[in-house]
Amino acid sequence: MPHLDQLNHAIIEFYEKLSSWEHSVVKEIGVTLAHVHAVELLGIHGAMRMKELAMKMSVTTGTMTVQVDNMVKADLVRRRPHDTDRRSILVELTEKGQQIYQNHDALHHDLTQQITSGLDTTQQQALLNCLIQMNREF
Amino acid sequence: MPHLDQLNHAIIEFYEKLSSWEHSVVKEIGVTLAHVHAVELLGIHGAMRMKELAMKMSVTTGTMTVQVDNMVKADLVRRRPHDTDRRSILVELTEKGQQIYQNHDALHHDLTQQITSGLDTTQQQALLNCLIQMNREF
DNA sequence: TACATTACTTTGAAATTCAAACAAAGTAGG
DNA sequence: CCTACTTTGTTTGAATTTCAAAGTAATGTA
Numbered sequence: 001m002p003h004l005d006q007l008n009h010a011i012i013e014f015y016e017k018l019s020s021w022e023h024s025v026v027k028e029i030g031v032t033l034a035h036v037h038a039v040e041l042l043g044i045h046g047a048m049r050m051k052e053l054a055m056k057m058s059v060t061t062g063t064m065t066v067q068v069d070n071m072v073k074a075d076l077v078r079r080r081p082h083d084t085d086r087r088s089i090l091v092e093l094t095e096k097g098q099q100i101y102q103n104h105d106a107l108h109h110d111l112t113q114q115i116t117s118g119l120d121t122t123q124q125q126a127l128l129n130c131l132i133q134m135n136r137e138f
Numbered sequence: 139m140p141h142l143d144q145l146n147h148a149i150i151e152f153y154e155k156l157s158s159w160e161h162s163v164v165k166e167i168g169v170t171l172a173h174v175h176a177v178e179l180l181g182i183h184g185a186m187r188m189k190e191l192a193m194k195m196s197v198t199t200g201t202m203t204v205q206v207d208n209m210v211k212a213d214l215v216r217r218r219p220h221d222t223d224r225r226s227i228l229v230e231l232t233e234k235g236q237q238i239y240q241n242h243d244a245l246h247h248d249l250t251q252q253i254t255s256g257l258d259t260t261q262q263q264a265l266l267n268c269l270i271q272m273n274r275e276f
Numbered sequence: 277t278a279c280a281t282t283a284c285t286t287t288g289a290a291a292t293t294c295a296a297a298c299a300a301a302g303t304a305g306g
Numbered sequence: 307c308c309t310a311c312t313t314t315g316t317t318t319g320a321a322t323t324t325c326a327a328a329g330t331a332a333t334g335t336a
Contacts, residue, residue: 003266008243008250010269011156012182016194017276018153023196034292044150050315056154058161063293065316070291087301087314105146112146115275119268127268128141130261131148137253138155172323188284201324203285208322225283225332 025107029100035071036104039093042077043101047092049082076100163245167238173209174242177231180215181239185230187220214238 026033034057041056042048048056054064068091071077076097082088093101116124164171172195179194180186186194192202206229209215214235220226231239254262
């Protein structure tokens with residue numbers, strides 16, 4: 001396996017570039033990176049408990065509480081009581097939050113189109129298969 | 139192109155998981171995420187000017203100055219005058235910084251091995267080609 | 277030489293984060 | 307039931323991080 005190193009390097013480089021892209025895109029709107037990240041998670045996975053969201057964002061629940069406070073003030077999300085567990089609170093996107101999610105997702109879509117433009121259909125399919133398999137192994 | 143959406147989602151999911159992994163790995167050592175990120179950049183790209191490092195980390199140069207101050211205190215990097223431009227200052231890894239970079243890189247290596255274990259050699263080669271092409275398009 | 281630009285640092289205020297303490301709700305064993 | 311323990315989310319206060327703006331020194335340009 002001589003190309004494992006190359007593969008590793010290519011993945012890291014790809015991650016770095018995605019990260020930079022995310023930063024630059026967020027700067028243009030008037031929203032925090034953390035807020036966009038939360039909106040993205042809620043848009044993809046749907047309403048979530050505080051704890052779940054905190055874990056997915058790798059912060060403590062205390063930090064999450066104040067972040068959600070800020071996001072509520074910015075009208076990005078709202079809190080909703082959990083159906084069966086009265087300790088838990090669900091966080092869900094507001095209409096404005098959903099709109100921001102969709103805008104952001106459209107940018108992601110454009111980026112994906114751009115960076116896969118150099119690949120033919122067969123390669124794109126192969127890449128998709130690889131990614132699906134890799135996401136499973138995580 | 140019906141699978142562009144799938145591709146987009148797979149990429150986002152992959153990025154999310156890498157991000158979580160990075161956080162969890164860093165927590166175990168006694169180093170900040172920002173510090174590890176800087177060490178990684180310096181390890182990959184070699185010594186860099188403050189401005190370059192700041193841009194790659196998506197922060198202002200002011201922030202970079204205090205971050206590098208902290209990293210110097212932690213013996214991760216050192217400052218070195220630039221050869222031709224006396225305004226510029228090069229940041230480079232210390233021995234300890236290099237060691238941390240290598241440890242971290244080894245973990246990345248293990249992760250790459252793990253998540254590509256479900257792929258055969260042909261797929262791995264295809265994936266590598268795709269990534270190289272995509273990194274070019276960025 | 278004079279003027280503008282670039283690179284970095286400093287500073288002070290604002291934002292973010294965490295750990296710890298707390299309250300309320302669920303769970304398990306006797 | 308009851309008691310003890312766990313889980314969930316909030317609050318608090320301190321520490322850290324961040325940025326924008328102002329300052330300094332070196333470089334480029336006209």
